[in-house]
Amino acid sequence: MEQKTKVHAEDGKQELLITREFDLPLELLFKAYTVPEFLEQWMGTEVVKLENKPHGSWQIQTKDGRGNVVFRANGVIHEFVPEQKITRTFEMENTPFGVQLEFLEFEALTDDTSKLNIHTLCRSVALRDQMIHIGVGMAKGLEMAHNRLQEVIGKLK
Amino acid sequence: MNLRRDVFQAIADPTRRAILLLVASQSMTAGAIASNFDTARPTVSKHLQILTECELLEQQQNGREIYYYLNAKKMKEIADFIEPFRKMWDDRFNKLEDIMKKYKSKK
Numbered sequence: 512m513e514q515k516t517k518v519h520a521e522d523g524k525q526e527l528l529i530t531r532e533f534d535l536p537l538e539l540l541f542k543a544y545t546v547p548e549f550l551e552q553w554m555g556t557e558v559v560k561l562e563n564k565p566h567g568s569w570q571i572q573t574k575d576g577r578g579n580v581v582f583r584a585n586g587v588i589h590e591f592v593p594e595q596k597i598t599r600t601f602e603m604e605n606t607p608f609g610v611q612l613e614f615l616e617f618e619a620l621t622d623d624t625s626k627l628n629i630h631t632l633c634r635s636v637a638l639r640d641q642m643i644h645i646g647v648g649m650a651k652g653l654e655m656a657h658n659r660l661q662e663v664i665g666k667l668k
Numbered sequence: 669m670n671l672r673r674d675v676f677q678a679i680a681d682p683t684r685r686a687i688l689l690l691v692a693s694q695s696m697t698a699g700a701i702a703s704n705f706d707t708a709r710p711t712v713s714k715h716l717q718i719l720t721e722c723e724l725l726e727q728q729q730n731g732r733e734i735y736y737y738l739n740a741k742k743m744k745e746i747a748d749f750i751e752p753f754r755k756m757w758d759d760r761f762n763k764l765e766d767i768m769k770k771y772k773s774k775k
Contacts, residue, residue, distance in 0.1 A: 516758035518750055521677075531761045539768040549771070553764040627761075643753045 520643060525636045527643070529629040537619035540627060541594045544615070556582065564591050569599070586610070594619075601631075608642050609634045675722045675742070683707060684715050688724060688738060695728065695737035 519528040533540050543549045547558035550571075559570040570585040583604040590598035594617055602610040614630040633639035678684055683705065690696065690704055702712040716736060719725040723742045728735045 514754070514758070516754060516761055518754040518757065520750055520753075529757055531757070533761070533765055535765060535768050535772070539772060540764075543764045543768050549764075549767060552767050553760060643750065 520639070523636055525633045525639045527631040527633070527639055529631070530626065532620065532624060532626045534623070535625055536623055537594050537617060537625040540625045541617050544597070544617075559583075562588065563597075565589065567591070586613075607638075609638055611642075675724065678718055678722045678724055681715070683712075684719055687712075687715055687719060688743070691725065691736055691738050695735040697733050697735055701736065 516529065516531045519530075520526075535543075543553060545561070545563050547561050550556075550561070551558050554571065556571045556573045559572055561567075561569045565588065567588040568585065569588065570583065572580050572584075573582040575581050584602060585604065586600035586602055588597060588599045590596060596617065597613075597615040599613050599615070600610050601613050602608075611634075612632040614628075616628040616630075618626045618628070620626055631639075633642060679688070686705070687701060690701060698713060698716055701716065702709045705712055716725065720727060720736070723739055725736045726739050728737060
């Protein structure tokens with residue numbers, strides 16, 4: 512009963528490891544992270560900006576049904592090696608979590624399967640623990656906001 | 669000693685996770701637990717020792733036998749800490765996989 516997504520967060524450390532094996536070729540896994548259209552679909556958020564290159568920057572946001580921005584995050588991309596790795600910063604605007612450093616490593620396992628390693632570093636142990644606890648509640652709230660937005664868009668179509 | 673860190677190290681091992689699943693339904697002796705694994709008995713004993721040290725398992729003397737049973741409170745503590753966060757990422761990644769599979773089949 513192996514879980515597909517693993518999270519490793521040792522107590523007393525300000526880092527976090529997330530690993531996942533995908534039933535997808537490396538090419539498609541990497542596309543899911545770098546093509547705005549795909550990222551928007553699985554993250555359930557809007558991509559404002561995504562410059563996939565060293566020294567590029569990115570920004571994502573989620574609006575509620577009335578068009579108010581309820582979530583916005585941004586960062587810069589330090590390293591970008593296609594189908595291998597992305598090193599970037601991540602910061603949720605208007606939250607106490609602070610900026611995080613993320614190392615994303617993409618790896619082919621077979622022609623049809625791939626693996627993603629996300630290594631996140633927070634400024635302090637307390638901030639990391641906060642992100643694990645509060646981050647989930649926030650994400651749930653955002654998901655609800657996004658679903659409401661989808662309903663609104665659905666009605667407009 | 670940092671207990672929580674040891675707890676996470678304890679559950680990182682697949683055999684130890686299997687032991688926890690075994691004793692979840694009923695308390696068992698070391699011999700009964702070991703009979704479920706191909707692993708050598710001393711290896712299983714070592715796993716039991718680690719699980720006991722970090723309080724995931726507790727021992728109870730019953731006549732000449734020592735029974736191991738699950739410390740539900742401790743298990744809940746680790747599950748509560750990390751599981752909702754893991755689940756959130758698991759859901760996201762499942763969605764990613766679905767979306768990309770659909771895209772692949774359309775190509």
